Amino acid sequence: SQQGEEDPQALSIQEGENATMNCSYKTSINNLQWYRQNSGRGLVHLILIRSNEREKHSGRLRVTLDTSKKSSSLLITASRAADTASYFCALNQGGKLIFGQGTELSVKP
Amino acid sequence: GAGVSQSPRYKVAKRGQDVALRCDPISGHVSLFWYQQALGQGPEFLTYFQNEAQLDKSGLPSDRFFAERPEGSVSTLKIQRTQQEDSAVYLCASSLFQGITYNEQFFGPGTRLTVL
Numbered sequence: 001s002q003q004g005e006e007d008p009q010a011l012s013i014q015e016g017e018n019a020t021m022n023c024s025y026k027t028s029i030n031n032l033q034w035y036r037q038n039s040g041r042g043l044v045h046l047i048l049i050r051s052n053e054r055e056k057h058s059g060r061l062r063v064t065l066d067t068s069k070k071s072s073s074l075l076i077t078a079s080r081a082a083d084t085a086s087y088f089c090a091l092n093q094g095g096k097l098i099f100g101q102g103t104e105l106s107v108k109p
Numbered sequence: 110g111a112g113v114s115q116s117p118r119y120k121v122a123k124r125g126q127d128v129a130l131r132c133d134p135i136s137g138h139v140s141l142f143w144y145q146q147a148l149g150q151g152p153e154f155l156t157y158f159q160n161e162a163q164l165d166k167s168g169l170p171s172d173r174f175f176a177e178r179p180e181g182s183v184s185t186l187k188i189q190r191t192q193q194e195d196s197a198v199y200l201c202a203s204s205l206f207q208g209i210t211y212n213e214q215f216f217g218p219g220t221r222l223t224v225l
Contacts, residue, residue, distance in 0.1 A: 033213075035216075042216040097154065097214060099152045100151050101150055102150075
């Protein structure tokens, strides 16, 4: 399978803690993207990291990419209850996105 | 500005019925994608349009699924003779550029299809 595989499948933390989610993949990529999906809502694009980038920041989000290990991680710092959602990594394969099964994050107030 | 919209938001169909799901992409977006998301799973690619041309339909699960975008804007995903396994959320996404390498896709809220 070319899809990304997220780890862990579920994560429960307290507000204020950091959350780290990992994504591994098997094929070469142009870029890797992270999306968030709240319960019952559509997917929201969070951040895109290109294959020649190693780290990228956006607000409380930090994404790393290790192409030699074919893995990426998403770090959410100082989590909030509103961060509760499912998080997906997605590989860009000729324009279409190949999603993993996601990490379900629960942030308890 | 308006985002991607989809209608209906919810659809209940009896097995064997035909359904049509509509997607209104962001104005001016060249590329349009359809994905299927089963409960507890990540979205799976169905098909891709660049303007009115359907460039990739490799993800359509059977010949009961058909998509069109006749004028390069609104798209319709049609499912004929629905089966219970078709129950899922159908997501539409659009992106601005023709270039496919570094595109951000904007997703609609989805249509939740339940086949009884």
